[in-house]
């Protein structure tokens with residue numbers, strides 16, 4: 197195992213921060229910008245990058261990420277292409293990368309071949325939006341062999357039994373879905389989130405990163421008090437969509453991401 | 464032998480539950496409620512009562528005398544699901560699932576629809592049980608099935624157009640899943656075919672199996688033997704699964720599912736999953752899927768909105784691989800011819816989906832002997848398609 201994810205959490209903890217985990221869709225607005233954006237996010241303070249693999253039918257995503265996937269697909273982004281982008285990023289950066297993907301592109305690529313190629317490209321973890329723990333065995337096995345982490349999701353609707361089942365397969369952290377719904381910016385955080393996260397951390401015996409709908413620095417600051425990591429996606433993706441492929445794009449995204457990164461500090 | 468499907472919803476290597484974590488608890492709740500309802504005599508009695516006194520079951524089997532004569536081969540029999548209340552088999556499943564929704568304490572139902580028949584059926588059942596109802600429909604389908612859009616509204620449902628992707632059935636299912644995951648506490652998702660995550664494929668098949676159990680008894684008494692061939696069109700595959708399920712154990716009966724051949728054999732021009740697809744995962748289930756080499760789902764085309772879908776129910780994939788059912792393709796043009804043929808010879812205007820099954824019969828019946836019998840599942844009537852057929856044929860109304 198590369199251990200980059202583990203190290204990132206340790207480093208954040210030492211600095212009395214929650215890990216800052218921004219999300220962008222690979223290939224949006226164009227594949228040539230993905231590495232540049234990743235570096236901008238790293239400068240802004242990203243501890244781990246969540247990189248979305250675009251898919252035609254993203255059932256777990258709201259309109260923001262759907263449109264990003266459409267833009268990326270229109271630019272010819274494929275899973276092969278995404279692995280190429282990660283490989284390119286590795287020339288200049290050790291930022292841990294977690295791929296955020298639907299299962300079918302990986303299924304079509306071939307699970308075993310994907311695991312080997314992902315590891316070789318420098319991918320640290322893989323999160324499948326539509327592979328619950330019951331279906332995760334083969335992916336876990338394939339990824340384990342090559343030292344890539346499987347990142348599993350838990351939701352407010354997850355039963356205690358499910359949280360415990362996830363514990364058996366989880367790597368450095370689990371991803372807790374902050375609200376029942378799809379991805380997308382939201383004004384308010386769900387009530388009871390803190391208790392849920394504490395319970396999940398206890399039952400899953402794992403670090404917990406919180407995402408889905410986190411869209412203001414204030415929300416980040418609140419979540420950082422009780423979670424090990426905070427995922428911020430749709431606000432960044434929205435901004436990428438608004439700006440498009442313009443020269444200011446990396447600078448703008450860096451500035452926006454920094455406003456979230458600083459909020460991860462625990463006071 | 465292992466039971467099919469197994470406890471995780473697998474038909475051999477097909478099926479399963481590939482959904483976001485948030486949906487796992489409601490799917491478990493649904494599975495438990497459905498299992499319980501099957502064992503509950505009162506529930507079964509209520510459903511059977513509604514099928515008889517509200518939906519108009521049993522539907523008859525008609526002997527298609529003039530079509531038989533015209534084709535000059537096997538005797539053709541029609542299982543008349545078009546005579547169900549609302550005009551298609553979809554009501555069997557809609558009433559069953561809405562009854563279940565009420566039992567689970569849900570106050571709202573949602574549904575996807577392609578041809579509009581499932582949407583109309585759910586809107587109808589929701590009105591019957593006093594449930595709030597929202598139906599998602601691709602905007603391309605809203606255009607070509609406009610009559611059904613207005614029908615759903617008359618029935619008190621809210622119809623939401625989906626303007627994403629190909630703007631057809633697939634996109635309506637995406638949007639339904641997103642709605643469901645956001646409104647779990649109040650809402651049951653009434654999936655309209657043998658698709659989606661477990662338990663939908665087996666549950667919908669069971670609600671539709673009334674077609675096959677009736678047909679088996681009826682054909683035995685009317686024809687004095689089993690049919691040689693049973694034919695049904697396959698969109699997601701619910702009307703086919705409903706009629707096939709009774710005949711699957713009778714190995715001497717040949718079963719054929721008809722997919723939409725669209726306007727050609729190139730990827731993107733049809734919805735023939737078995738001819739042009741490969742195993743993949745879409746909408747929570749592993750089955751045959753029309754996809755490109757990168758695992759992206761490709762657009763489909765069919766003149767029939769109800770068959771215009773890139774995946775197929777996992778049990779059909781299982782039947783396909785085990786060779787119990789053969790799957791064939793019928794193109795738009797051939798289906799349109801059959802639409803006219805059945806209208807003129809039998810006084811039955813079939814749905815365009817159903818016309819695909821009729822077209823296959825027109826192809827094979829002439830090559831069969833007059834002592835042989837073909838049973839077609841006449842899954843729905845074609846009133847909804849009249850305007851679109853006129854448009855396609857350049858007729859001004």
Ligand SMILES: Cc1ncc(COP(=O)(O)O)c(C=O)c1O
Nearest residue numbers: 580698699700701702769842843
């Ligand atoms: C009359 C009719 N037949 C068939 C279908 C296809 O669905 P399935 O394959 O689930 O029966 C539809 C779907 O809209 C329909 O309306």
